[in-house]
Amino acid sequence: MKPISISAFASISPLGKTSEEVWNSYLDNEHRITKRDFKNFSEWTANISDEDKKHIEDIRNSDNKYKNLDDTVLFAIYASRKAMLDANWKEGDDFGINIGSSRGATALFEKYHQEFLQTGISSTLSSPTTTLGNISSWIAHDLKSSGPEISHSITCSTALHSLLNGVAWIQAGMCDKFLVGGSEAPLTDFTIAQMKALKVYSKETEGNPCKAFDLEKTKNTMVLGEGAAVVCLEKDISERTIAKVEGIGYATEVLKHNTSVTADAECFQKSMKMACKHINLEDVDAVVMHAPGTIKGDSSEVNAIKKVFGEKTPFLTTNKWKIGHTFGASGLLNLELGLLMLQHQKAIEVPFAEKQNQPKQLNKILVNAVGFGGNAVSVLISK
Known part of the structure; x- marks a missing residue:
């Protein structure tokens, strides 16, 4: 492999919205999982904090075109803006974008589908705002990039496949810089119900609801969370390199x-x-x-x-x-x-x-x- 460096990374998740907040969250032994009420049940979920959700709403209200976007897109815009700033990339730079998602605009799709079942009419914006491709295309619009933009779904390995794709483009000499990552806002009634139907969702009542890496557990304890994370990939090693x-x-x-x-x-x-x-x-x-x-x-x-x-x-x-x-x-x-x-x-x-x-x-x-x-x-x- 030619040397490829990571020059910046950013995220928004239940751990926080900055690297400092995230690291401090990792230093304690407390989980970020709480009970959440849905229409037909109450289940464990890991949510972005109400305070951090305000930053997402700020993005939604900053542009009239953003008001009809799903959280998957807005989470990714937030993280991408931060990473681009930290990497010292500029608007109009020739960098690629590959942000994937397993489910895409889950909440928005369910909303539009419910409206269709009730009225028999589909909303005008239901298609462009619920396609997987709209994640990277809106980020490209927001960051004013001029490189390729790609979205995909490869289930739960989607974000790392985005990184593979960015590496491949750089290795091939087709691009010198790539913004890669994943975004997910899956905390909806139907998505939770799907995981419950697979009998993998946590039914824990005491202690930590998700026993990941507890090899002694006798029950499945998966819990869903939400968030987005991206990294900036660059050809070669420089003074900005965080890791290779x-x-x-x-x-x-x-x-x-x-x-x-x-x-x-x-x-x-x-x-x-x-x-x-x-x-x-x-x-x-x-x-x-x-x-x-x-x-x-x-x-x-x-x-x-x-x-x-x-x-x-x-x-x-x-x-x-x-x-x-x-x-x-x-x-x-x-x-x-x-x-x-x-x-x-x-x-x-x-x-x-x-x-x-x-x-x-x-x-x-x-x-x-x-x-x-x-x-x-x-x-x-x-x-």
Whole structure:
């Protein structure tokens, strides 16, 4: 691989809206999951704070054209503005944009569909504001970029696939800079009901609702969260470089079940080996896992890590016990955790997981994500 650097990253999530807020949130042992009332039920969710939602509303009200946009777009605009500012990119610069989402404009689509069922008439704006492509196109409009704009959905590995795509464009010499990431606002009645129908949603009544990376749990404990995260990729290394993208890996399993991967997550084994093929495996200091909080999802990924790394397993962590599963945005929120751990030289522990020793130093961190259908991605970042 040609050297590709990460020159900025930004997010908005239940952890906060700045890198400082996010890191401070990781330093405590409190989750950001609360009970939320829906039309027909009450369920655990991880929400962006009311204070931070005001910033989203400010964007919505800043332009008449933004008033009819879904939160997925507005979350992504907020994070993208911040990342572009931090990277010192300018309006009109020739940079690409690839922001994906698993569900896209979920709340808006459900609203328009309900109106159609009641009236038999579709709203004028129902199509352009609910297509997946409208996320990156509105960001391009907002940032006034002149490069390519791409949106896609590859379920829960969407955001890391966006990074792969940005790397590919830069490697091919088709672009020098790419803004990549994912955005998700899935906290709607129908989306929660779908996860409940799959019998993966948390029914915990005490303690932490999401037991991600608790390998002793006997029930599925997945919880949904919302948010967006992006990073700025640039060709070569410069004084702005925060971290390098040292390796990328991807793999798809042959489906044996609609939702789950194999017991040893063969897709993860392949993606991790590919991402680390140019280094000694012993040099990986930590792995930020996908770990969705389900029995099979957590255990299969840990099994895959042990298959790849053997007895010298790196430090393992995840953030879903804290912020829930943000579907298409989750991979980049995982990457954000990895970047913050590199910056602060501290590995974030999962409080109820088996105790691990803190790494003496953090130089290389592997970040994982996988989605329905066994679409695994692994990204190796380094100082």
